[in-house]
Amino acid sequence: MTARLSLYRKAEQELYKLDRSVKAQFYDFCHNFRNNPGLPGLRKKKLKGDSRIYSARVSQDYRALLTRTGADTDGTESWLVIAVRHRRDVYEELQVAVNRVTGEIEFVDLAVVGDSALRRAGITLTPSEPEPEEHAPKPAPAPAPEPAAPPLLAVYKADQLRDLGVAEQLIELALTVTTSAELDQLVEGAPLLSKDVLYGLAAGMDIEEVRREITAPVELDQRPDPDDFATALARTKVTTVDDAVRAVIEEGDFRAWKVFLHPTQERIVHRHYNGPARVSGGPGTGKTIVALHRVKHLAQQLPPGHNKPILLTTFTKNLTTDLRLRLASLVEPDLLARVDIAHIDQLAARVLGENTAPGRGKQRVYDHVALNEMRQLLAELDDRRFEPEFLLEEWEQVVLGQSVPTRSDYFKARRAGRGRALTRPERNHIWKLIEQFTARLDKLGVETWGQAAERAARFEIERAAKIKARREYKDEIGGKDLIHRDDSSGMRYLGYRYRHIVVDEAQDLRPAHWKMLRAMADPDLPNDMFIAGDAHQRIYDHQVALGALGINIRGRASRLTLSYRTTKEILAEALRVVDPKDTKAKVTYDNLDDGIDTLAGYRSVLHGPKPDFVPYDTWDDELAGLAITLNSWREELSTDETGAPRDPSGRIAVCVADRDMVSQTMYYLATKAGITCAELTKDGPKGDGEVHVGTMHRFKGLEYQRLAIVGASDGIIPRTNVIDRYRTEDPPRYEREQRKARSLLFVASTRARDALTVSWHGKPSPYLPV
Numbered sequence: 001m002t003a004r005l006s007l008y009r010k011a012e013q014e015l016y017k018l019d020r021s022v023k024a025q026f027y028d029f030c031h032n033f034r035n036n037p038g039l040p041g042l043r044k045k046k047l048k049g050d051s052r053i054y055s056a057r058v059s060q061d062y063r064a065l066l067t068r069t070g071a072d073t074d075g076t077e078s079w080l081v082i083a084v085r086h087r088r089d090v091y092e093e094l095q096v097a098v099n100r101v102t103g104e105i106e107f108v109d110l111a112v113v114g115d116s117a118l119r120r121a122g123i124t125l126t127p128s129e130p131e132p133e134e135h136a137p138k139p140a141p142a143p144a145p146e147p148a149a150p151p152l153l154a155v156y157k158a159d160q161l162r163d164l165g166v167a168e169q170l171i172e173l174a175l176t177v178t179t180s181a182e183l184d185q186l187v188e189g190a191p192l193l194s195k196d197v198l199y200g201l202a203a204g205m206d207i208e209e210v211r212r213e214i215t216a217p218v219e220l221d222q223r224p225d226p227d228d229f230a231t232a233l234a235r236t237k238v239t240t241v242d243d244a245v246r247a248v249i250e251e252g253d254f255r256a257w258k259v260f261l262h263p264t265q266e267r268i269v270h271r272h273y274n275g276p277a278r279v280s281g282g283p284g285t286g287k288t289i290v291a292l293h294r295v296k297h298l299a300q301q302l303p304p305g306h307n308k309p310i311l312l313t314t315f316t317k318n319l320t321t322d323l324r325l326r327l328a329s330l331v332e333p334d335l336l337a338r339v340d341i342a343h344i345d346q347l348a349a350r351v352l353g354e355n356t357a358p359g360r361g362k363q364r365v366y367d368h369v370a371l372n373e374m375r376q377l378l379a380e381l382d383d384r385r386f387e388p389e390f391l392l393e394e395w396e397q398v399v400l401g402q403s404v405p406t407r408s409d410y411f412k413a414r415r416a417g418r419g420r421a422l423t424r425p426e427r428n429h430i431w432k433l434i435e436q437f438t439a440r441l442d443k444l445g446v447e448t449w450g451q452a453a454e455r456a457a458r459f460e461i462e463r464a465a466k467i468k469a470r471r472e473y474k475d476e477i478g479g480k481d482l483i484h485r486d487d488s489s490g491m492r493y494l495g496y497r498y499r500h501i502v503v504d505e506a507q508d509l510r511p512a513h514w515k516m517l518r519a520m521a522d523p524d525l526p527n528d529m530f531i532a533g534d535a536h537q538r539i540y541d542h543q544v545a546l547g548a549l550g551i552n553i554r555g556r557a558s559r560l561t562l563s564y565r566t567t568k569e570i571l572a573e574a575l576r577v578v579d580p581k582d583t584k585a586k587v588t589y590d591n592l593d594d595g596i597d598t599l600a601g602y603r604s605v606l607h608g609p610k611p612d613f614v615p616y617d618t619w620d621d622e623l624a625g626l627a628i629t630l631n632s633w634r635e636e637l638s639t640d641e642t643g644a645p646r647d648p649s650g651r652i653a654v655c656v657a658d659r660d661m662v663s664q665t666m667y668y669l670a671t672k673a674g675i676t677c678a679e680l681t682k683d684g685p686k687g688d689g690e691v692h693v694g695t696m697h698r699f700k701g702l703e704y705q706r707l708a709i710v711g712a713s714d715g716i717i718p719r720t721n722v723i724d725r726y727r728t729e730d731p732p733r734y735e736r737e738q739r740k741a742r743s744l745l746f747v748a749s750t751r752a753r754d755a756l757t758v759s760w761h762g763k764p765s766p767y768l769p770v
């Protein structure tokens with residue numbers, strides 16, 4: 001009799017941490033077990049508490065815990081290894097069960113739950129192989145009775161937790177925990193769904209929210225049969241134990257990078273969507289991971305070919321590089337070759353290149369160049385009726401944003417969110433100025449990236465219209481090919497550029513980008529667009545309502561709430577930046593459509609030190625303080641957990657408000673503190689200096705082990721000298737500027753994984769929670 005063995009994913013993760021020798025013994029064990037699961041040397045025996053779990057001998061000290069999941073007609077048995085652990089940590093009460101919500105096999109480990117919680121719930125664990133008396137650890141003296149604190153989840157009933165999918169064995173325990181430290185301990189060995197639900201409730205989500213955001217996305221249509229382990233196994237993420245896995249494990253931590261998606265993430269990745277879908281969620285909740293896994297999932301479904309029917313795009317060049325690296329570690333080269341990875345401006349430039357005769361292209365310039373031109377134009381005309389910034393924005397957001405072609409269209413254009421109303425004569429005057437301004441840019445042979453995006457969108461929309469017309473014509477003539485029709489224009493070969501488009505950092509794309517993307521994929525096919533973004537992290541002024549741009553995400557929007565990057569301590573402070581307690585300052589954020597998004601239930605499973613908030617008198621003092629902090633971080637990160645030397649380069653970063661401060665900081669650190677720096681540019685870090693330094697904008701989408709935000713002073717965040725005049729002149733703009741500055745600080749502070757220091761000189765920024 002032989003056996004097929006699978007490995008529960010938590011067991012796989014645990015396995016990486018074991019000594020090399022134990023790993024090798026485990027694979028010998030697997031080999032023997034697969035050849036003959038009844039081999040006496042395996043010393044297989046049932047645990048007393050749950051008749052479904054067996055313990056078997058891997059080595060003198062280690063045991064494999066297994067459950068039988070079925071047998072083929074030829075007698076081959078299927079077994080699932082649910083854990084590999086030291087015999088001391090095997091106890092009789094271990095249980096496996098089929099989760100009533102997800103239908104997956106799950107395993108609850110009570111060994112990691114704190115004694116106090118177990119005692120309160122009246123649970124005693126019986127060691128499966130008691131140590132002989134003389135070796136047994138002396139029982140700890142009974143602690144003094146604790147003062148009765150109210151349970152954290154006192155308002156909930158067992159049935160409610162059960163319905164939400166919390167594992168049966170954890171329910172009573174969860175209702176007795178009194179501190180968040182106890183809850184952390186409880187969920188450490190818990191199945192992922194239980195962990196998500198309990199953290200959600202503890203973070204203040206109500207039952208309905210948890211049901212909607214966490215349980216419903218992973219719920220089966222029908223209650224699963226609790227005894228049908230074979231079917232449950234098919235739903236459970238496992239690794240089949242074969243010889244390839246042996247090689248991988250023996251190579252060491254080769255797969256330590258592997259991220260096991262949480263149930264909510266998993267469901268979002270693998271769902272079939274009948275149209276564009278969107279995933280939102282606070283920083284570090286895994287939106288990018290989900291987007292990358294989505295690309296992998298879509299690539300796996302493609303028919304064979306050599307083209308690139310999937311587009312993966314994001315806002316900036318350095319993020320594109322990062323996406324490419326991460327995707328390459330996730331998919332095989334042949335699948336990677338089916339994905340076009342390009343940032344959004346690069347795509348627009350490509351479209352324009354295709355549609356422009358050689359030598360006729362324009363140079364693309366950033367907005368500050370355009371603003372200068374606008375200033376000069378107004379100076380030459382001696383026209384002071386409108387501020388140059390106002391005119392440039394009016395042009396960007398109203399004229400370009402809505403593709404307003406003529407003056408009479410501009411008279412009718414919607415100007416929602418633009419602040420002060422304009423009379424007809426004023427609109428007339430502005431239109432004239434904008435005409436002069438665009439003629440001026442034209443003459444210089446330049447265009448802004450905004451203009452380029454608009455033109456690219458127009459070309460793509462025309463292209464899509466041709467594809468549609470061609471299809472309609474084909475339908476009319478009964479599906480025949482269009483051999484004779486408009487062959488000259490290449491229409492015969494025209495098709496949508498992509499089958500699937502996946503967008504990351506979606507909150508910052510311009511309306512024109514969305515129009516272009518929409519026209520690049522067939523709107524009649526499912527799974528056409530997958531959009532990941534968070535409006536709380538919008539740091540450019542490009543607000544959009546996807547629905548109005550032909551991208552309808554209704555019914556296909558999901559939210560992630562658990563942060564895997566930032567510690568609870570950092571998150572708590574960062575949240576106060578965008579969600580201030582002071583209700584006067586209450587700020588709202590959109591959901592990339594016409595609704596509102598919140599960070600309700602946003603939480604972390606990680607713990608670390610509280611962030612430091614440090615005041616200084618002067619900028620020089622602040623830089624000197626920064627050097628001390630960086631030196632001690634550098635020292636601490638120069639060895640790993642085992643004490644072996646490690647290169648701390650690229651693990652530490654300094655974030656400042658503007659380019660001048662970047663130069664000053666780098667100069668100070670290099671000349672006065674002997675710390676080498678690499679500036680974070682559009683293309684990523686420049687050079688191989690050990691500490692990365694950049695403006696807040698450059699930190700979007702990145703993460704660092706330790707981060708210092710310096711110069712977070714009043715007047716700098718936000719730049720009061722720039723935005724103060726809008727306070728009375730243009731209050732909506734003032735609001736928008738404030739919101740952007742808040743989001744910048746929020747993005748910056750959520751880049752830190754383990755440690756965050758925020759400092760300022762003079763008065764602190766009003767957005768800091770100090």
Ligand SMILES: Nc1ncnc2c1ncn2[C@@H]1O[C@H](COP(=O)(O)OP(=O)(O)OP(=O)(O)O)[C@@H](O)[C@H]1O
Nearest residue numbers: 259260261262283284285286287288289564565701
């Ligand atoms: N299921 C998971 N298990 C372990 N780690 C995870 C998981 N999902 C995400 N992470 C880790 O959390 C971190 C943040 O993930 P990711 O960059 O995808 O988040 P994000 O939501 O895109 O963040 P941001 O909005 O700040 O850019 C990464 O280090 C990632 O590897």
